[in-house]
Amino acid sequence: MPPHAQRNRLIEDNLPLVGYLAAETHARATHVPREELAGVGALALVTAASAYDPSLGVPFGAYARRRILGAFADEMRAMDWASRGIRRRIKETVAVREALTAGLGRTATIAEIATAMGMPEQEVSEALSDASRTVTTLDDPSAAGLISDIPLPEESALLAERRHVLECAVLALPERMRQIVQAVYIDERPVKEIAEELGVSHSAVSQQRAEAVRLLRDGLEHYFADGPAPEPVSRVSVAVREAFFARMVEIGGERIARAFRRRSALTA
Structure with a gap:
């Protein structure tokens, strides 16, 4: 694949990551428009794809995540009023x-x-x-990444809810996708090492990772969307997606079940 095509593929496959990080950051810093974060994050993703060197063995997802969060931090520093x-x-x-x-x-x-x-x-x-x-920096360890020193109760509740739903969604992923998400985004292991452990190619791991991110986005939007759920972005079959939603309900309990039933009623 030509370098330009590889760069475009990285950008296209990781756009859901920009949306997720922008939504998560906006939930903790409601004074920063989500659209502004998304624009800054998209630009950071493009520059990350242009600068990425796969020979270093760092997964692109982990590399891009750092670049995107760094861009968010720079943007919020520029907006900060406190001396x-x-x-x-x-x-x-x-x-x-x-x-x-x-x-x-x-x-x-x-x-x-x-x-x-x-x-x-x-x-x-x-x-x-x-x-x-x-506003604090995103990498301030004393604040554990929180934007406000004293978050409002509703902001804390929304953040906790998002984390809970995301945790349920990760656990609900098909087994191979869940293993790859854990290894890439949490353990930050090189894709080459993951591929060797699973006995598959480097590109197969990348494809599964990208599809897992899309499926996670489907799960989050199915839960949080206002009105009927948006069109799914994942490319899995309807049966696989529905089984994923069912596992989210099984893991998350009645709270997720209620949201999914409400979404189904609006769609009907």
């Missing part, structure tokens, strides 16, 4: 609040925090208000 001084004040105030809350067994009041820090109550109130909208 280092403000960030330091926020971090100190939140740390004192958490320490007092743990010691008191209840949420510390602004007056208690102000007394402990020797600060006016107004400054403490402003710092805590700023904390609710401060």
